[in-house]
Amino acid sequence: MARITHLFRYPIKGLSAQPVSRVSLRQGGGFPGDRMFALARPDGLYSETRFVPLPKRQYFMLMKDERLAGLTTHLDVDTLDLTVRVRGNIVLEANLGTPAGILQLRRFYARVLDLPSDALPVFAQQPGYNFSDSAKASRQLMNSLSFINLASVRDLEQRIGRPVDPLRFRANVYLDGLEPWEERRWFGGEFSAGSVQFRGLEETTRCAATEVDPLTARRDIPLPRLLVEHYGDDVLGFFAEILADGELHIGDEVTVAAQPSVGDALRVGGAPRVGTAPRVGDALAEASDIPFPVVR
Amino acid sequence: MTTTRLAVRILDKRALTASVFSFTLGAIDEAGADVALPAFDVGAHITVATPGGASRSYSLNNDPADRFRYVIAVRRAPDGRGGSASLVDDTAVGDTLFISEPRNTFPLHAASRYLLIAAGIGITPIRAMLRSILAVGISDVHLVYLTRSVEETAFYDELTDPALAEFVTVYHRAEHNGVPFDFWPLVADPGESAADRRIFCCGPEALQDEIRALTMHWRPSAVHFEDFNGVSAFGELTSPFTAVWHPSGQRIAVSTQETLLDALRRENIEVPSSCESGTCGTCRIRLIAGAALHRDVVLDADEREHYLMPCVSRADAASVDAGTADARSTGERAGDAPTGEAAGHASGAEAAGDASGAEAAGDASAAGANELIVGPLDAQER
Incomplete structure (x- = not known):
């Protein structure tokens, strides 16, 4: 059966799977909380205000950025509290509902992704859109x-x-x-x-x-x-x-x-x-x- | 293939442990005077042609300021075969060895703070790094040196000298009931930048995997491993090459770290793509000239004469040494072909034509060694 x-x-x-x-x-909806956010490439085409759907390579993702898999992330999709761990050790705690928390996330992944010192990934979120x-x-x-x-x-x-x-x-x-x-x-x-x-x-x-x-x-x-x-x-x-x-x-x-x-x-x-x-x-x-x- | 043409003499050979031997190498002229050796930086290695025939690479662990000596440490493989055993068993002081010039794939980059990690014979480049770092007055440096036991610790006395106590931790797992060293307290802080804090790690693959996994929150460019550059994730050899974009003639260097597709995009040449693994066929471009290493599963043999999947395929580095001979023989075949075919524009025959001859003739569609001439599809090919 x-x-x-x-x-x-x-x-x-591109970040961790979370079991439920x-x-x-x-009807007509997707999997709640799935790919609700993405990290867009800083020199790319993503625009928060003039958003158009973009090819996946405009975002950081595993096809190009395998290092993303090395961190264990957990986002509470209700509170937007994010925890990132390395071998069980917490290396980032941020609330993605706040500008300060989003900036923490961007700075953290700029380091992990080895972006140039003046570049930060763009935090992508669009109402009614997911980034699958x-x-x-x-x-x-x-x-x-x-x-x-x-x-x-x-x-x-x-x-x-x-x-x-x-x-x-x-x-x-x-x-x-x-x-x-x-x-x-x-x-x-x-x-x-x-x-x-x-x-x-x-x-x-x-x-x-x-x-x-x-x-x-x-x-x-x-x-x-x-x-x-x-x-x-x-x-x-x-x-x-x-x-x-x-x-x-x-x-x-x-x-x-x-x-x-x-x-x-x-x-x-x-x-x-x-x-x-x-x-x-x-x-x-x-x-x-x-x-x-x-x-x- | 690294050439080992530099003749040196074994000036000293001594056991550091039961299985690790230090070799001091130098060049002596006919009058018995020291001859200066090619300069090297900390982290460099030489390749040694061992008496048994195999070539093996060893890090130089002496002070680069000494222009007359190379010092290497060789761990004799426990199974008693192979290049290291031959070097230990079949040589004596006074013997001549043939070596390569020093190469450095593990250079010591500047930082304010350092964490050095070595296991076993991996201490050789790290020992030189520690000395070099301390010599420039940096005191925020910590060396963690993992070995099985005191007896099996090369440079034990030197590295446990009280003067170095604040900088060095020597850890024998056997003395800690088999509990592995806990690196987390040392790697938790990733530093502000690579210029602030760096890690250099030399040891077996398992240690490198461990340190890589523990530093995923670091800037990867601040975490350095004994370099296995040139070997792709799938175990195939990868070499840098040059791509020439035919419409513009632009020459694009493709490093070992990127695909041809990435390199084209870097130069703002738009090539559509999807799977980026050589299976979907979306990124197909024209192969105009050059020996290609096709690694896709899309193109058939005929198509491979004229097309290339830049997401996985590259120039065939193996053809570089043999390139002239190959090109010559292909050129002869092209000469035997019916006139119409031989004269065909940008055909496979022309593509594989004699590189040197075509260069002399100024023919833009003939590729040099380790070079691919590529271009976009025609409208009807898309």
Whole structure:
């Protein structure tokens, strides 16, 4: 039986995963408190007052800045109290609801990211916006949840002969009890988890952020290229939108509705389709420059 | 490959511990007089051709002001094989060794305060650093030296001298019931800047990992490790090279620390990208000339003749030494090809053409050694 094993939010883009045991979801909304803040590059395009959705490289994030993984952060999403630890030792306490706390955060990460002495990262927050990688593609994707099938991660581990921390994929919802890769057959349809009804939107094409070990902060496994070598494309996981309000709890059962036949055997036994078949998830490519919001 | 062409004599060889041996090397002319050696800075190392054939690198631990001596400490590997064992077992005072000139990948940068960390034979560059720091009058310096036991501690007497007591902690884990040294009190303060406080660490990978993990709140440019520059995170060799952006002719140096894509962006050349791991195909650019090391999983062999994924691919440094020969033979093949193909503009044949010949002819589309000529896609290629 398929169940939810873990739920995570990532309140600040690129910083630590924070486990939760339950979460209330609203139709058309995302995972509450997920990627609510980001650190934008000081010489970049982010503007607080004239904000437009930007490619992920305009922000500090793991695809480029693996050092971010070396600090353990915890943000209380209600009080906005942030604690940063190194091996359990507190190295920063700041309240992100105050200008002074935000300045402390910016100074701290200027040091960690080795910015020039006169540069500070920009604290990015925009009402109604989250800084997930997919947010630039559409409001619908921005307000989706990301899912990972742990059986698929285990299959990947077996094929590449190395352990793969599922947190490399920084998903909101982790599922187990499924067959490896079976999500690739049904992700485009509807399914329920706990009392929430979902509809799959897109598969997740993986980027170099997954190369970073979330514990050692070292770029150590070339996961996107290993995915391509072993399976023919760089997909692991999918996004799904919330169709009706409800709650998710760890342990909730996952039930897949009628399975669409399209996409069957995309992966299992499927021929590599690099460079030929249309790439699911290309909407996430920064090059696509899809205006926001593209859907609705 | 480092060349070991400098001939030196072993002037002194002595045991520092049961497994660590100090070698004093110098050059002597025919009249028996000392010859000055190439200068070095603290942190520098030399590569030694060992009698067994293997080359090994050793940090210089003597005072750089001594222009006539190099002093290295060699730890004989416990399994009794390899380069260090050969150097210890198969040499005697008076023997000639061939060495490289000193190179420094671990230079001592200026700061007001220092934390020095060494384990085992890693003490060799750190010992020289401590002396150098104290010599310029800086007193806010602390050396933590981890070894198994007193007997296995090279330079034990020197570093436990009461005159150094306030600067040096020698820690033998065995004497602390196996409890590892607690570095946190020493690294909790990251300093105001790199100019304020720096760490230099030399020791096994496990120690480096530990110190790196404990200093994640530091400015990374203030935390220095024995450099493994040139080896990428994925264990492949990475070398610097030059990219020439064809439309403008701009020459862009690409360091070991950045991708070609990063280097192009640094020069405000916009190349779209997505995965930055060689899998999605978004950042494809034209490869006009030069030997490329393709590391993507997108392009097929034919495409690799004309395109490159700059997020992962680089110039093929391995082709540098062999470059002339390769280019020559390719040039001959190009000469054998049908006229139309050989004359094709910016074709693969021309791209791989004889570099020196083309340079002499002033042909802008032929790449020099360790150089790639690249450009944007045409509108219809995008």
